[in-house]
Amino acid sequence: MKEFEEPFQIIAPDGTCRSDLDPNLEEDALLNLYRMMVLTRAVDTTSVILQRQGKIGFYVPSTGEEAAQIGSAYALEPSDLIVAAYREPGAAFLRGMPVERLYHQACGNAKDLLKGRQMPSHFGDGSVNFVPASSPVGTQIPIAVGAAWASKMKKDGRVTLVYFGDGATSQGDFHTGMNFAGVYRVPIVLFCKNNQWAISCPFSKQTASGSIHIKAMAYGFEGRQVDGNDVLAVYVATQQAVAKARRGGGPTLLEVLTYRIGPHSTSDDPRRYRDQAEVDLWKQKDPIDRFRIYLEQKGLWCKEDDERLCAEAEAHAKEAFDVAENTPMPPVESLFEDVYETPTWNLKEQDEFARLKVGQT
Secondary structure (H helix, E strand, C coil), X not given: CCCCCCCECCECCCCCECCCCCCCCCHHHHHHHHHHHHHHHHHHHXXXXXXXXXXXXXXCCCCCCHHHHHHHHHCCCCCCEEECXXXXXXXXXXXXXXXXXXXXXXXXXXXXXXXXXXXXXXXXXXHHCEECCCCCCCCHHHHHHHHHHHHHHHCCCCCEEEEEEHHHHHCHHHHHHHHHHHHHCCCEEXXXXXXXXXXXXXXXXXCCCCCCHHXXXXXXXXXXXXXXXXXXXXXXXHHHHHHHHHCCCCCEEEEEECCCCCCCCCCCCHHHCCCHHHXXXXXXXXXXXXXXXHHHHCCCCCHHHHHHHHHHHHHHHHHHHHHHHCCCCCCHHHHHCCCCCCCCHHHHHHHHHHHHHHHHC
């Protein structure tokens, strides 16, 4: 393993393709990957506008990271487990989570699977094996390793994929998870989306190492660096890591190089700490533009197709929010559910008091 080898890449920024590495996916699969990337971008754009309008309280954008999300999720089986950070809506959409469900969670309404108990952009959906995110940095890593260990003990054939950013690799939970995964050879893909910034902290201040993937060597398993703006490279690298894990070969650390084009969240102003020239440079590597050119060169896509798809994706996002916005809030009694199987006397008392107060208003 060489620390400074070139990241694995199939489609170059100009859309040209290494034919010897092309996985030659079916036309429907290629177009579905592209649709999911465009939908994710449309939801991102719409959600930031909604937050600025005061219609949702908070949003974590992932513009620029669509290939990393979509390519990795496509490499999994439906029964495999995704343990999310909070910048992977595209992975959830590809798995089958409706866009409406993201907005139900952002609004905390009666159809929110989390019953309004989690902050926006920390969605999850058990029906598609997508574990909700939590805000503390890196805490999802040992949770995911534990889930993978359970799969190994049960011999259920399930692989776990856990997403985290470059900032999480500076946390103790990263070491704990990596060490346990290596020792017990659990079926997991540790997917580091190195988007170059952990809020205002640049990658250069995260580690003295030249890369993140090289750290896997110290824990006794494979690390690999991938061009995260190349959806096919992400898919192939993740598919290979998943296949290895499923056959008992243990974990893989994928360092997927991408860029956070927008702010860390709608509470952040990246202009205070980031040079616009750097952002403009990465925009030239836009994963959606790159994959569109690839499809055009294969004769599968054209300008008219793109205009129609972008309009449909924007309309889909807006219609999904309209549904969520017009859904009532959770009933007050939901405050006291899911605490004990049999409610205690004081919870019953609080429930009755809350219902009375709501009835009075």
